[in-house]
Amino acid sequence: MNGGTAKPVTLGTKLIGFALIVAAIVLACSVPYMPNYYVRVLDSILIYILLGLGLNIVIGYAGLLDLGFVAFYAIGAYTYALLASPQMGIHLPFLVILPIACVLGVLAGILLGIPVLRLRGDYLAIVTLGFGEIIRVLINNADALTNGPKGIAAIHRIDIFGLTISTPKDVFWLLLVTCILVAIIVWRLQNSILGKAWMAIREDQDAAKGIGINTTNAKLAAFGISAMIGSIAGVIFSAFQRFVSPESFTFQESVLIVLIIVIGGIGNILGVIAGATMLILLPELLRDYAEFRMLLLGLLMAFLIIVRPHGLVPRSFTPDRLFAWMRFR
Amino acid sequence: MTGLILQQAVNALTIGAIYALIALGYTMVYGVLRLINFAHGEMFMLGAYAALVIVIFAFPSGAGLFGALIIFLAAFVAVGLVGVAIERAAYKPLRKTSRLSPMLSSLGISLAIQAAVQLVAGPQPIGFASLFPVKAIEIAGANITTVQIGIIICALLLMFALNRFVASTRLGINVRAVSENMRTAQLMGIDIDRAVSLIFFIGPGLGAVAGILYASYYGVMTPSMGVIVGLKAFTAAILGGIGSIPGAMIGGFILGILEVFGTAMLPILTDGYLGTEYRDIFAFAALILVLLFKPSGLLGERISEETMVYKRDF
Numbered sequence: 001m002n003g004g005t006a007k008p009v010t011l012g013t014k015l016i017g018f019a020l021i022v023a024a025i026v027l028a029c030s031v032p033y034m035p036n037y038y039v040r041v042l043d044s045i046l047i048y049i050l051l052g053l054g055l056n057i058v059i060g061y062a063g064l065l066d067l068g069f070v071a072f073y074a075i076g077a078y079t080y081a082l083l084a085s086p087q088m089g090i091h092l093p094f095l096v097i098l099p100i101a102c103v104l105g106v107l108a109g110i111l112l113g114i115p116v117l118r119l120r121g122d123y124l125a126i127v128t129l130g131f132g133e134i135i136r137v138l139i140n141n142a143d144a145l146t147n148g149p150k151g152i153a154a155i156h157r158i159d160i161f162g163l164t165i166s167t168p169k170d171v172f173w174l175l176l177v178t179c180i181l182v183a184i185i186v187w188r189l190q191n192s193i194l195g196k197a198w199m200a201i202r203e204d205q206d207a208a209k210g211i212g213i214n215t216t217n218a219k220l221a222a223f224g225i226s227a228m229i230g231s232i233a234g235v236i237f238s239a240f241q242r243f244v245s246p247e248s249f250t251f252q253e254s255v256l257i258v259l260i261i262v263i264g265g266i267g268n269i270l271g272v273i274a275g276a277t278m279l280i281l282l283p284e285l286l287r288d289y290a291e292f293r294m295l296l297l298g299l300l301m302a303f304l305i306i307v308r309p310h311g312l313v314p315r316s317f318t319p320d321r322l323f324a325w326m327r328f329r
Numbered sequence: 330m331t332g333l334i335l336q337q338a339v340n341a342l343t344i345g346a347i348y349a350l351i352a353l354g355y356t357m358v359y360g361v362l363r364l365i366n367f368a369h370g371e372m373f374m375l376g377a378y379a380a381l382v383i384v385i386f387a388f389p390s391g392a393g394l395f396g397a398l399i400i401f402l403a404a405f406v407a408v409g410l411v412g413v414a415i416e417r418a419a420y421k422p423l424r425k426t427s428r429l430s431p432m433l434s435s436l437g438i439s440l441a442i443q444a445a446v447q448l449v450a451g452p453q454p455i456g457f458a459s460l461f462p463v464k465a466i467e468i469a470g471a472n473i474t475t476v477q478i479g480i481i482i483c484a485l486l487l488m489f490a491l492n493r494f495v496a497s498t499r500l501g502i503n504v505r506a507v508s509e510n511m512r513t514a515q516l517m518g519i520d521i522d523r524a525v526s527l528i529f530f531i532g533p534g535l536g537a538v539a540g541i542l543y544a545s546y547y548g549v550m551t552p553s554m555g556v557i558v559g560l561k562a563f564t565a566a567i568l569g570g571i572g573s574i575p576g577a578m579i580g581g582f583i584l585g586i587l588e589v590f591g592t593a594m595l596p597i598l599t600d601g602y603l604g605t606e607y608r609d610i611f612a613f614a615a616l617i618l619v620l621l622f623k624p625s626g627l628l629g630e631r632i633s634e635e636t637m638v639y640k641r642d643f
């Protein structure tokens with residue numbers, strides 16, 4: 001993706017990029033005319049794209065397998081739920097809570113990051129998994145604060161300067177804007193010095209250290225930024241559902257986000273989008289076969305990993321390529 | 330007081346024995362393939378359901394001790410074969426790819442098996458009568474049931490058998506050689522595929538027996554019972570040093586002791602503020618601490634880069 005691996009942009013790539021962008025614009029334009037059910041599915045896809053973009057920084061760029069990402073999602077969701085509901089009697093506006101949730105997310109990310117700096121691969125995966133479970137058990141049992149398994153209800157809607165986000169369609173636009181902003185930031189990060197440091201760590205940590213990369217800081221940055229994005233997704237999720245309970249933050253959820261990245265294409269923003277679309281849309285399409293849904297999904301997962309271990313979207317197909325048709329060269 | 334401690338000790342040994350049996354499967358697979366087999370928890374669950382099916386069809390009016398033996402054997406073989414089939418279908422094609430791929434494949438398989446069992450048996454908990462005669466014995470003020478004694482003896486016997494098997498039979502030595510260094514073992518003329526298949530037969534088989542013991546102990550089974558127990562057993566495997574067979578056994582018992590005594594002490598230490606509902610945290614907290622301070626576990630060897638087949642994580 002950086003110089004060496006770049007293939008010349010062919011006419012086919014340009015056409016695919018053009019078609020995808022037109023399709024996305026057509027889809028977005030038709031949202032106001034869609035039934036609410038479809039919009040809800042789209043909302044759900046966008047939330048998972050957001051989560052995938054966050055986790056992709058840790059897994060895809062820095063090469064650190066995090067199986068407890070859902071913890072940050074939960075932190076964001078519960079921050080909003082506690083600060084904007086009758087649960088604690090605090091009613092702060094969305095734009096105040098968002099930065100608080102971001103800070104908490106970053107802190108949690110760094111808190112997890114510091115002890116696991118020395119670990120790699122499977123061990124890291126297991127520690128992060130344990131972290132995610134601990135957060136869930138804490139939320140489940142700290143009844144006084146989180147109302148335990150019963151969850152927090154009657155969470156306020158998002159209100160931005162008098163503009164209330166209430167219907168799934170409003171949420172769609174909010175999520176779309178957030179996703180595009182986050183995607184742009186992530187794409188800029190990927191091509192920055194920090195992004196290159198992450199990828200150097202992913203390819204060979206010792207060599208990265210050898211050429212003078214501060215691997216400690218780079219890893220902590222990866223954990224912090226990814227946790228922040230997860231936390232933002234949690235805030236929006238919480239405001240959209242208006243109800244949070246520990247059930248939404250299980251280990252399976254973490255696995256789903258990892259699978260979105262792996263099935264879509266590791267370390268590729270477009271891969272995350274493709275993966276999220278596929279893994280959320282598929283269960284919806286299989287709704288008629290509801291009882292076979294999980295069975296088929298599990299088998300499909302294993303099958304896709306066997307036939308396409310590097311994901312659906314090739315690494316060379318980057319956002320650059322998506323917009324290649326705009327440049328007449 | 331002594332009665333209470335003895336009681337808790339027996340409880341700890343019972344649950345520890347079950348963890349140890351499951352941990353063996355994790356550790357053996359990891360030792361050879363460096364794969365965290367997330368589907369192993371499902372083997373534990375399948376064992377319980379296999380026993381249920383056998384009881385319903387073959388022993389509708391109580392199994393007795395001989396019947397119990399048959400049930401254990403049949404479940405061991407059946408689930409062992411499922412394990413071998415899964416390895417062939419889902420892990421073998423991925424042996425040459427990155428380390429992450431088979432792990433994610435195992436997650437998919439785990440989901441699929443849970444869903445399949447849920448389809449057939451339903452999501453609700455199903456009651457299961459203990460395979461052992463239930464009788465309470467009172468020793469020094471502690472109430473110990475024959476079920477607990479049966480579970481501990483059963484697990485110890487199986488562990489002893491496994492130990493003899495890997496220590497002194499030809500096949501067992503092959504397995505150890507493959508887990509020591511796959512490439513060298515291959516050069517020595519050991520059939521790797523057969524050794525791996527054997528591991529994927531024994532591991533799930535032991536897991537299945539653990540599942541039956543667990544269902545006998547608690548009296549219920551659910552399709553999702555393998556998830557948390559599996560994670561804890563994996564913790565036990567890491568505690569003891571992943572890849573090490575005696576380590577997994579010791580790790581299982583240590584985890585059982587930690588969990589039972591920790592949970593019992595928690596309300597006393599925190600003055601009732603933190604109750605027994607925090608039980609599951611012990612396993613994960615222990616896991617994180619061990620991984621941070623002694624990642625090789627109690628009996629594990631430090632895996633050097635040389636002996637490890639170099640593979641990319643992704």
